[in-house]
Amino acid sequence: MSEPASEPKVAEGLHAVESGFVHFFVHLATTVGLPRSVGEIFGFLFAADQPIAFDEVVARLGISKGSASQGLRLLTKIGAVSQVYVPRDRRTFYVAETRMRQLFSHALQESLRPHLEGNSRLVAQLEESIEAHATTLGGSADHYRSRAASLRAWNEKALVLLPLLDKLFSLPAPFFPFGFLRGSSEEPPPSDDQP
Amino acid sequence: MSEPASEPKVAEGLHAVESGFVHFFVHLATTVGLPRSVGEIFGFLFAADQPIAFDEVVARLGISKGSASQGLRLLTKIGAVSQVYVPRDRRTFYVAETRMRQLFSHALQESLRPHLEGNSRLVAQLEESIEAHATTLGGSADHYRSRAASLRAWNEKALVLLPLLDKLFSLPAPFFPFGFLRGSSEEPPPSDDQP
DNA sequence: CATTCAGTTCAAAAAAGATTGAACCAACCG
DNA sequence: CGGTTGGTTCAATCTTTTTTGAACTGAATG
Numbered sequence: 384m385s386e387p388a389s390e391p392k393v394a395e396g397l398h399a400v401e402s403g404f405v406h407f408f409v410h411l412a413t414t415v416g417l418p419r420s421v422g423e424i425f426g427f428l429f430a431a432d433q434p435i436a437f438d439e440v441v442a443r444l445g446i447s448k449g450s451a452s453q454g455l456r457l458l459t460k461i462g463a464v465s466q467v468y469v470p471r472d473r474r475t476f477y478v479a480e481t482r483m484r485q486l487f488s489h490a491l492q493e494s495l496r497p498h499l500e501g502n503s504r505l506v507a508q509l510e511e512s513i514e515a516h517a518t519t520l521g522g523s524a525d526h527y528r529s530r531a532a533s534l535r536a537w538n539e540k541a542l543v544l545l546p547l548l549d550k551l552f553s554l555p556a557p558f559f560p561f562g563f564l565r566g567s568s569e570e571p572p573p574s575d576d577q578p
Numbered sequence: 579m580s581e582p583a584s585e586p587k588v589a590e591g592l593h594a595v596e597s598g599f600v601h602f603f604v605h606l607a608t609t610v611g612l613p614r615s616v617g618e619i620f621g622f623l624f625a626a627d628q629p630i631a632f633d634e635v636v637a638r639l640g641i642s643k644g645s646a647s648q649g650l651r652l653l654t655k656i657g658a659v660s661q662v663y664v665p666r667d668r669r670t671f672y673v674a675e676t677r678m679r680q681l682f683s684h685a686l687q688e689s690l691r692p693h694l695e696g697n698s699r700l701v702a703q704l705e706e707s708i709e710a711h712a713t714t715l716g717g718s719a720d721h722y723r724s725r726a727a728s729l730r731a732w733n734e735k736a737l738v739l740l741p742l743l744d745k746l747f748s749l750p751a752p753f754f755p756f757g758f759l760r761g762s763s764e765e766p767p768p769s770d771d772q773p
Numbered sequence: 774c775a776t777t778c779a780g781t782t783c784a785a786a787a788a789a790g791a792t793t794g795a796a797c798c799a800a801c802c803g
Numbered sequence: 804c805g806g807t808t809g810g811t812t813c814a815a816t817c818t819t820t821t822t823t824g825a826a827c828t829g830a831a832t833g
Contacts, residue, residue, distance in 0.1 A: 509598035
């Protein structure tokens with residue numbers, strides 16, 4: 384009853400609830416290094432009940448056609464939204480991928496992996512460079528080798544952990560397998576007390 | 579034999595090998611959204627054999643005192659480097675945390691966690707907002723509730739997976755526990771088949 | 774065909790972020 | 804004390820990224 388007459392208009396033309404979703408994804412987008420507008424677009428589509436037309440994205444969000452176009456292209460490329468063709472309508476419609484699992488797993492494959500692979504290449508170069516200069520380096524050659532080795536080991540670990548992480552995410556929530564490492568400082572096992 | 583007379587000088591005054599390390603961490607830093615200079619500093623320290631004084635960072639890397647100061651402060655704050663007091667020297671020396679495990683785990687706790695917690699807050703607000711408007715929303719209230727629920731579920735999953743991930747990383751490499759999910763590409767339940 | 778409508782492209786403007794450097798502070802030194 | 808030396812701060816500057824908007828392409832429509 385004590386609400387002010389107008390919505391806390393976060394973005395032109397959005398209902399308070401919609402802009403809640405937008406907020407959430409703007410936060411997510413920026414923490415992940417994507418432009419804010421991409422977060423807005425995705426949030427808006429994620430909230431929607433049905434496919435949304437390009438020009439509605441522009442109008443409701445109050446962003447330029449240019450941004451919308453680029454943002455939607457990016458989101459499509461990374462598999463976060465897809466186009467939907469609506470029969471008697473000339474416009475293209477978009478829907479968000481709402482299964483978080485898909486989103487996550489896609490991101491892992493398409494964004495994280497390539498970076499880790501980039502790392503691998505750099506480590507390899509680094510190691511070559513060390514060997515190339517080994518004689519000049521004298522005693523420190525070994526030191527450098529061991530530092531490089533640690534980078535390599537770390538990176539490889541990350542690489543193999545990647546698919547595993549993906550799996551873990553796909554597990555039905557209550558089942559998290561804490562079993563195999565009950566050693567520990569962090570988490571009490573999830574199983575209930577059944578004597 | 580075919581090498582040019584001078585090093586491929588990536589940064590003033592660095593040996594080729596050092597700049598290999600610097601490269602690696604610049605890459606890492608930028609993919610993680612940190613300023614390049616922070617990557618440079620860390621790379622340089624990571625390569626080093628012994629503690630490095632502030633002014634050497636400035637000189638060898640050819641960056642301003644300002645950058646060095648801020649970069650070192652940040653790195654210290656996130657636990658990636660620490661100060662070392664060298665007896666008869668007025669300057670402060672720095673060493674990189676070279677145990678990748680520590681770095682990683684610290685990053686998980688200090689960077690990822692807070693973000694996920696931020697998410698939680700936003701989801702909570704979102705849910706409140708949905709309830710606040712529930713009557714106005716009519717039929718779509720349920721739709722919004724379910725979308726919000728999926729965000730919540732996802733976020734909570736991430737939150738519980740965090741310590742687990744940390745554990746996995748700490749495991750001696752050869753031991754990776756693929757055992758419990760030898761199933762295939764998607765999601766056969768983790769419990770074994772006991773009729 | 775000429776027109777309108779949907780959307781893309783891309784150069785220019787705006788905003789956000791990183792870096793510099795000069796002023797400054799605080800030990801230490803002589 | 805007065806002068807160095809080691810380092811921090813922060814406003815100004817430079818760089819990079821994001822956003823805009825106007826020109827453009829290419830269907831559909833009439």
